Amino acid sequence: MSDPLPVWFAVQAELVGHDEEVDSQSRSCFDCYDDATLFEMFHLTRACLEFVADIVRIRMKKFLLTSLSLDAMIMLTLNFYARGSHSAALRNRFDLKTNCDDIVITVSEVLAGLSDQFITLPLTRRAKIDMAHMVEDFCGIPDVLGLLAPAHFKITEGPLELYVNSLGFTSVVCQIICDLDGNILSVEQCCAGGTHEQDLWGTSFRGREIEEELYGRYWVIGGEGYDLSKRVLTPVPHPVKEAQMKFNAAHAKIHEVARAMVRSLKWRFRCLTELGFEQHKLTNVIKACCVLHNIAMKFSVPLPQGHEMFEDPQPRNPRSELAGICSDALKARQDIIDYNFSGRFS
Secondary structure (H helix, E strand, O other): OOOOHHHHHHHHHHHHOOOOOOOOOOOOOOOOOOHHHHHHHHOOOHHHHHHHHHHHHHHOOOOOOOOOOHHHHHHHHHHHHHHOOOOHHHHHHOOOOOOOHHHHHHHHHHHHOOHHHHOOOOOOHHHHHHHHHHHHHHHOOOOEEEEEEEEEEEEOOOOOHHHEOOOOOEEEEEEEEEOOOOOEEEEOOOEEOOOOHHHHHHHOHHHHHHHOOOOOOOEEEOOOOOOOOOOEEOOOOOOOOHHHHHHHHHHHHHHHHHHHHHHHHHHHOHHHHOEOOOHHHHHHHHHHHHHHHHHHHHOOOOOOOOHHHOOOOOOOOOOOOOOOOOHHHHHHHHHHHHHHHOOOOO
């Protein structure tokens, strides 16, 4: 996110508050592990884990669904996110004989509920300008607010037909918007894996806000599955002029940032590579991992080893019959090409 770091971290104080039951000097539930073991189990650093645990403990006081402590529930859920299953070490530590689905569901609901605090588009004029300048310095495209990153998450059960995507496996797809650094700015509800990207945008709450220019006259970068619109900037199909080719190269460069963000999200949180189906529950798991992704970014937590080799082919679901593109949108894209990629005004 683009807001200043001290302001962002101040959210913790607001969320945790000054509850007298929170003893800042008490022993952390992570203290019995060394740093290397913590990272192996949770794919997060000690400081990041303690930040997350402090916030979640307060929000989970109302949940008394098991005999386990809140710390145990938090550790089991974060371990599941990182590994896709619960480690034998934690199961033995807490003497668990059955599955932990209810625990994961409960903690995920709490973390997903924090998305309004930790996943936000830039709101201040200064933040928007700074983001646009960063993108323009990076690739030459001006006035960009964010990058569209539709993310498919494989599901292992549930109805098939609508959930089969263009690569032939069943998935749900979420519309994510991120910034140049890979911070997640928006994530919306799951749709069937066969949903077209443009339909994701057209029916999304955030899409309507951006198209109505509630965030100003800024673009979001969209891939080939999206239609060029008043506020979605797509590449030029079948470019023939050098300036168009330069623009498409710049567009591909910035669009790769969105793809890399999705790969990083899935590599840190392996549970996202294969989910169950109960849609409202898996939506919370995905949103929870997006919240944790942003927190990990703020703590500069590295990715687990091997991320360079991780491949995550994302289905492309463009519509077979494109609606007519607005002439004003075509002109606006051409103006960007003329002023920034043709050399006429340099």
